[in-house]
Amino acid sequence: MNNRNGKKVILKLDKLNKHYKDKKRDLHIIRDLDLEVTEGELVSILGKSGSGKSTLLNLIGLLDKPDTGRIYFDNVEVDNLKGTNIDQIRNEMLGFVFQFHYLLPEFTALENVMMPALAKDFNRKAEIEERAMKLLEEVELADRAHHKPNELSGGEKQRVAIARALINSPKILLADEPTGNLDEETSERIHDLFHRINKEMNQSIVVVTHSRELAKICHRRLYLKKGSLHQEEEI
């Protein structure tokens, strides 16, 4: 499926709604939200604290389910992906980078990067190792491949997490405040890395951020307000 400009749509959200309900309140956080992301697009989602950015990213990342609405990856509705379960779709189609790196402490950088691919196909270990090494080169950490997370700096750990997110060649890379925990200089380096991955690998990326600097390098800046997305200029 292509959009009006002839670009391939990688992610489509159609009228998503999400409520959080308890005895006292009903929070309608995501309201009839639509979004299309095309191949090779780098999109940022900004918004005030509590506006629902992480909630939205969790829906896109299939970590949570919308109350109503449809999610399509590469033109296939998630509910219709037969023969696969949600964990498999998540592992094979999506890459995640969070504010905290969540690397496994007992494994080296290289092993951490290999992990999501090994989970998919353990028999291709040599091939996976080669690809993981290439990705570590891409994030400029080849010389740290055999170090464990506690031997790496915060920025290095985040770069390993980015390499890990790319190991299965995801259709879309999702990042939630990827530099929220890093100093300015380290953040800048990570921003450059996202930019480079997007350009060189034509990787589609959706990033939730408070960082104006990161938002600046994105093709599109969207603002989450009252449950739906607006072009930032409209706000």
Ligand SMILES: Nc1ncnc2c1ncn2[C@@H]1O[C@H](COP(=O)(O)OP(=O)(O)OP(=O)(O)O)[C@@H](O)[C@H]1O
């Ligand atoms: N599991 C939950 N149950 C009930 N309410 C929730 C739940 N998760 C989030 N919320 C509420 O939904 C709203 C949106 O939360 P969310 O974490 O998506 O916001 P955010 O825009 O990512 O915020 P921040 O920028 O501070 O991280 C908040 O008011 C939050 O308290």
